[in-house]
Amino acid sequence: LDARNPLAVRKDPLTQAQYGASLGGPLRRDRSFLFSNFEQTRRNAAGFVTISQANVDAINTALASNSAYRGARITTGQYGTGWDMSSHFARFDHEFSATQKLFARYTLYDIASPNARGVGGLSDVSRGTRLDNRDHSVAANWVSMLSPRAVNEVRFQYTGSSLSAPGNDVIGPAVSIAGVANFGASTSSPVGRQNSLAELNDSFSLVSGAHTVRFGGGLLLNRLNIYFPGSQIAAVYSFSNLANFQAGRYQTFQQAFGDPNQFQSNPNLGLFFQDEWRLHRRVSLQLGVRYDLQHLPSPIQTDRNNVAPRFGIAWSPDAKTVVRASYGLFYDRVPLRATSNALQQIGRAHV
Secondary structure, three states, X not given: OOOOOOOOOOOOOOEEEEEEEEEEEEEEOOOEEEEEEEEEEEXXXXXXXXXXXXXXXXXXXXXXXXXXXXXXXXXXXXXXEEEEEEEEEEEEEEEEEOOEEEEEEEEEEEEEEEEEEOOEEOEOHHHOEEEEEEEEEEEEEEEEEEEOOEEEEEEEEEEEEEEEOOEOOOOOOEEEEOOOEEEEOOOOOOOEEEEEEXXXXXXXXXEEOOEEEEEEEEEEEEEEEEEOOOOOOOOEEEEOOHHHHHHOOOOEEEOOOOOOEEEEEEXXXXXXXXXXXXXXXXXXXXXXXXXXXXXXXXXXXXXXXXXXXXXXXXXXXXXXXXXXXXXXXXXXXXXXXXXXXXXXXXXXXXX
């Protein structure tokens, strides 16, 4: 399974080490419990650029004769890649009393990889990027039984994410020759992303006669900064064939403008109410409504009328059968990558 790639001149340098450990146990008998886990993967591998050697020589000769091009010369064949990945997990459970319980969790994900994106096939190593990504996450859940018929649940989470994907060629420009080669600066993915997300939710449940009532709400604050120069710093030249490239006759030229650094603060509010009404021992009715508000940065319009009714009914004609019908209106959130792209196009840097 580790045979030489037919495009390689030697056996692939594929090595992989994967290991981990876990540990868990009670910190206090019948009250506190801790479990943790750790895993790492170290992988050394190779990919292949398939630009023909004749085209590599022709392109490098043309680049050498152009004093305005300051980027590196292109190559073909095998290039190094792989990744170093680590993940950590820890969970803590504690029972204060029979009516008060707490759970908390922490996770860490970290990965680093050279030539992770945009390299291979007709794309030279210069067109790729490396990848450095680290995510932290903390979550907690507190359940309180206020009475035999009333329960309150509080949930909290925080996530901090940092991504860096610097290009192998930081000078540019980007060059594409149809069916021949792609090289120069990368323009296809964000170079950096910093994301900080905090969320707090509370829900209350009450059983009263034939009714089970639930209501609550949540706040989510998402702060995001994306650095995406795209074709702003490094323009993109496209050529229809190798001869036109050698002659300097490009088919299209692309260059974007605007601040590549886009910051957004994105508060979200959610409220809900639900009543499960047991009309009969075989029939139950669910009635509910939810309201969501996602604040979007100006000048993007914020939709404020997201009232979503919900309805459901369940009928059990016998002990083995349940027939259900439901209706609901749902509102999705707008991805912040889409709003970042829109803000970048209109040249707005800070919101």
